[in-house]
Amino acid sequence: MSHDMSDDKLPQAHAAGEGHGEAAVADNPFADPGLPPHEPRRTDIDERAAKRAERQVSLLFIVSMLATVGFIASYVSIDADRIVYIFPLGHISALNFALGMTLGVALFCIGAGAVHWARTLMSDVELPAERHAIEADDETRADVIEQFKTGAAESGFGRRKMIRNTLIGSMALVPLSGVMLLRDLGPLPEKKLDVTGWNEATPNAPIRLVNMNTNEPMKAEDIAVGSLTFAKPGPSALRPAGLQESDEDFQEAIAKDALMLIRIQPNDIKDADSAALGFEGVLAYSKICTHVGCPISLYEQQTHHALCPCHQSTFDLSDGARVIFGPAGHPLPQLKIVTDASGYLVAPGGFEHPVGPSFWERSE
């Protein structure tokens, strides 16, 4: 075991035990004491203990096997809807519990078995390995440099300029293929970031605001001071039935069209432009945060603050949705609302500013 160990790494304990300790200390008080003598484990000297450890390791592996069988059996046999009561977890899904427990036991027993095996039965003899220099010796290095020079001369790389130049050209062009593939990130969004479903509206063909709860259009008197209502676009030329949850692109559309409708006493509205976009104190703001586009509707009716749950951007809805805190860079876009001949709230056009997070070409 110690063919590569120098003599001074061997245990010093024997020398000290023989009464020459003092002299050795005076020699070199910081001498490397080396490894302590090897102590055998119980399993190394007692064959019965070794057998017992072997059985224990095998038992752990067998438990793991049974747990895997249990995993498969529970996957097949337990109904996904079944709810059971298990203390202290409460009412939980029987399938989730069984799958988690069996897989956990299967993996844990493999790990525990491996650790127990290594600790009790695998060789635990200490084996020092000396470090050696990474650098090759001078002769080898000189040989490699010589070979490189010969190869370079034989290839004629420096002499045949045409080959050299075309090689450089081909190597330079290869990465262009990768650059071209970036086009698959497209197509370019064009006007999609600037427009929403409300842009279908014109002063002659306005779109009604439809209550998300009742799916009905609303009148101004339905919106009480201090209330909060969510709205989506009603029927338009493009969507004769209005935006419906059954529409294929509902999620994509509502992510831009969603509105928060609030009502503030007209003399509490600090921003005259914002008041003019509303109707008798009813204001319609985009529900999409201008920071990274989270739905923002934590509305405090007394302070008129709307808080974004993602990064705490706070907007003052009584002051044109000005950003009063947080990382958002723009106020929430406001939708101009008026009433139609039947008294329902309608939008005569789209948002003045693009909704949602900023983007490179965003118009101010």
Added chain:
Amino acid sequence: MKKLSARRRHPLAALVVLLFALAAIGGLYAEFAPAENAQADSSAQSLAIDEGKRLFAVGCSSCHGLNGEGSSTGPSLVGVGSAAVDFQVGTGRMPAQQPGAQIPKKKNIYSQSDIDAMAAFVASLGPGPVTPTKDQYTSTETDAISKGGELFRTNCSQCHNFAGAGGALTQGKFAPSLENVDPKHIYEAMQTGPQNMPSFPDTTMPEKQKQEIVAFVRYQANEAPNPGGLSLGSLGPVTEGLFGWIFGLGVLIAIAIWVAAHTTKAKKS
């Protein structure tokens, strides 16, 4: 008649005619005026208002004014309705202990009849949302919970969390947890919009939808199973991560230390 006619130019004739006319109108009024008004003072409603006014003067008027007109420390209560009183006093939020970002709920010190009396008094100040009856906030529909869940996620979950566990707002305000809240109080909160909560009036959220939301919140708090095991407060990734890192990783470290601390050598040192 002749005698009467002869005196028609007497200086006091106009006065006499005026007296007769007043007497006639008074008599007619007494005959035709609605009888209820005259009796109202002794009705139960009126007694409740009187009793409420007395309780209000003791418990509420220092901030809200003797007639609920409001002051620099408390808003006007004209038009808040009986539902607002029933919610605020019934949940112990009012009378407030001290001013602050938000008045928290605490132990209610009034009996229900006292609250009803104060509610009657405040309702008499101006029309507002009326305290709901039990069938107004109890849904009998079988699909109420699932519909209520959808409405809850649209209207409520942004502040109160997807499981109704509550959440933080700006500058020390918060949306309270909805666990163990009386169904009546959930309904009243939606009607009246207490403190900074926006209201959800019947015009934008009909009574039936409020019932469905109440049904969902009660189900979520009491019966909803938790398929993943411990809910850890249903607060999402923050508590789950904290639990995983501290408890999960802690157990692994403890096992590693235990393994290393137990030698397998025959001669224990």
